[in-house]
Amino acid sequence: MEVRSLTASDAEEYWKLRLEALMFSPEAFASSYEDAVKRKYPIEQVQENFKAEGSSTFGAFADGIMIGMVTLIQERYKKMSHKANIFAMYVTSPSRGQGVGKALMEAAISKAKEMEGIEKLNLTVVSSNQQAKKLYESLGFTVYGTETRAMKVDGVFYDEDHMELFI
Numbered sequence: 001m002e003v004r005s006l007t008a009s010d011a012e013e014y015w016k017l018r019l020e021a022l023m024f025s026p027e028a029f030a031s032s033y034e035d036a037v038k039r040k041y042p043i044e045q046v047q048e049n050f051k052a053e054g055s056s057t058f059g060a061f062a063d064g065i066m067i068g069m070v071t072l073i074q075e076r077y078k079k080m081s082h083k084a085n086i087f088a089m090y091v092t093s094p095s096r097g098q099g100v101g102k103a104l105m106e107a108a109i110s111k112a113k114e115m116e117g118i119e120k121l122n123l124t125v126v127s128s129n130q131q132a133k134k135l136y137e138s139l140g141f142t143v144y145g146t147e148t149r150a151m152k153v154d155g156v157f158y159d160e161d162h163m164e165l166f167i
Contacts, residue, residue, distance in 0.1 A: 003103045005111075006057045006069070011046040013066045014059065018046075021069075021090035027126050027151060027158045029088070054084075054115070058107045060091070060100045067095040070104040072111055074118060084112050086123035089132070101135050109139065113167050120166050124150070127159040141165045 006014055022033035039045065050057055054074035059066045068091035074084040086108055091100045112118045125132050127146060141163040150160035 001067075001098075001100060001103065002061045003058055003107045004061070005107075006050055006059045008047040008050055010059060010066070011043045011050065014057070014069060015042050015046050017059075017066050017069055017090065017092070018088070020092070021088070024093065025090065026153045027156075028090070028129065028132075030151065056108070056111050057088075058104055058111075060095075060104050062095065067092045068100045068104050070108050072108040072121075074115060081117055082119045084115070084118050084121055086121060089123070096131070101132070102139070105135065105139055109165070109167065118167065120164055123163050124160045125163060126151075127161045133161065133163075136163050139165065 019033060019036060022029055022031060022036050026032065036042070049055065052073075054076065055071065057069060057071040060068035070089045071087045072084055073087060075081050086105070089101065089104065091104070109121065112121055121141075123136065123141065124147075125136060127133075133143075142165075143161045144164050145162045147160045147162065149157040151158045
């Protein structure tokens, strides 16, 4: 398995994996599959996102195929620029439990440590996703709050835990 920073040439494969994530794990993302497929020029938008300052997206590859992804984005406002957020973490179902998520998170944490001024990482995770929470806790993240009924998917409410890591 290889983990690396994604570039514009990875945008199409990233977008396909993003749609898979939204379809098969709708409770894990604020975006919905239905909204995503309505986007105009999604590949071009992804390419622009990959170039954004203070943002890094990593992909995990097995045999040349993307099997996981995670995005790190530094806060833009000066008073909040000491923080960055982890978004869009996803590992394909057959690849789970093999260290892919840990490798992706380690890449994001390592990048955050290299970026000027970042002292804290934040993420949110569905409270019932014990596997993801266990991974984040193993990397030093701790829960600092829970939002009840944070999302509603097909009539079902999901709580989200807010987690932080000081680096």
